[in-house]
Amino acid sequence: MTDARPTVAVVGATGAVGRTMVEILGERSFPASGLRLMASHRSAGSVVDTAWGPIEVEDLAQADPAGIDIALFSAGGDRSRRYAPAFADAGATVIDNSSAFRMDPDVPLVVAGVNDAAIADAPRGIVANPNCTTMALLMATGPLHELAGLRRLVASSYQAVSGSGQAGIEVLSQEVAMLSADREALVRGGWKDPGNALYQRPIGFNVVPLAGSITDAGYTDEEWKLVNETRKILGAPDVAVEPTCVRVPTMAGHGIAATMWFDRPVSRAEAIEVLEGSPGVEIWDDDRVPTPLDSAGRDDVLVGRVRGTLGEPGGISLWVVGDNLRKGAALNAVQLAELLLR
Numbered sequence: 001m002t003d004a005r006p007t008v009a010v011v012g013a014t015g016a017v018g019r020t021m022v023e024i025l026g027e028r029s030f031p032a033s034g035l036r037l038m039a040s041h042r043s044a045g046s047v048v049d050t051a052w053g054p055i056e057v058e059d060l061a062q063a064d065p066a067g068i069d070i071a072l073f074s075a076g077g078d079r080s081r082r083y084a085p086a087f088a089d090a091g092a093t094v095i096d097n098s099s100a101f102r103m104d105p106d107v108p109l110v111v112a113g114v115n116d117a118a119i120a121d122a123p124r125g126i127v128a129n130p131n132c133t134t135m136a137l138l139m140a141t142g143p144l145h146e147l148a149g150l151r152r153l154v155a156s157s158y159q160a161v162s163g164s165g166q167a168g169i170e171v172l173s174q175e176v177a178m179l180s181a182d183r184e185a186l187v188r189g190g191w192k193d194p195g196n197a198l199y200q201r202p203i204g205f206n207v208v209p210l211a212g213s214i215t216d217a218g219y220t221d222e223e224w225k226l227v228n229e230t231r232k233i234l235g236a237p238d239v240a241v242e243p244t245c246v247r248v249p250t251m252a253g254h255g256i257a258a259t260m261w262f263d264r265p266v267s268r269a270e271a272i273e274v275l276e277g278s279p280g281v282e283i284w285d286d287d288r289v290p291t292p293l294d295s296a297g298r299d300d301v302l303v304g305r306v307r308g309t310l311g312e313p314g315g316i317s318l319w320v321v322g323d324n325l326r327k328g329a330a331l332n333a334v335q336l337a338e339l340l341l342r
Ligand code: A2P
Pocket: 011, 012, 013, 014, 015, 016, 017, 018, 038, 039, 040, 041, 042, 043, 044, 060, 061, 074, 075, 076, 079, 164, 165, 166, 167
């Protein structure tokens, strides 16, 4: 008798998101008959403890995709572009965490719990996992769009360094250690630039109001993702999105301060009622302020500071924060794999 349970692969299994994917597959007792792990030749041969026992990491460049049913990719856009189509051709459904295929009209872009039905239409055998900031934002915005039709959205992100992978975590740790050696210089000036290669300016004890790199019209690629992915996920190509993406010195948890207006006025009470009824969203009231530290390690996104707009009444301002490695990446990918099994 053949085993009907799927064989799952995690590509980029040694990275910040990939390791979280492996953990979450185990935590949720994903019904896989087997798990394969892939990364670069640097990690090939290393062994990872998983819920399926110790598994040796394979070199992606040498790996044979035959027999894989579901492949979760988080090894960067270049690897996705190069290998994901071959995995799909070999029979796998690829769930890709990179931005490589997100805007491809033949690739659904799905936030589990917001636009689940879209996953059914994946003619290339590839499903895209949205950008981590868009994901957290849409967990709050999606249900409100459903309620009243989103028309306009102003969003400023506060993005953690783990969004840049393991390298971001290293850079922040090193800079905090180096810069805190001279606290006086941090207060009065004269600090020495540690000179990281990842961000435009130091990130330790600092805020960098430019996450990603500038592309069109003075906006960064991260900001364009917020615009384009929001429209695609909501199926609302005319929604006006005004994004500013900021990198902040937190390890995990992307926060977004957002103000939105709809086809009709929405009251604070109405917004809270809808969000309280939305799976995967936890409302924290005003004396319990949800912060990135609170979000780390949690599956739910946290929403707080829900207010009616002042200048142009009828809109809603709120703060949403979510673990960028979990709902923002690995958890959503695993939830999409669960949707595929249904
Ligand atoms: P490796 O650890 O062997 O370099 P992060 O985003 O946290 O930096 O993780 C990136 C993931 O992508 C890691 O698992 C990394 O593997 C993997 N990766 C990076 N470059 C390649 C490559 N050329 N081929 C396969 N996997 C890669």
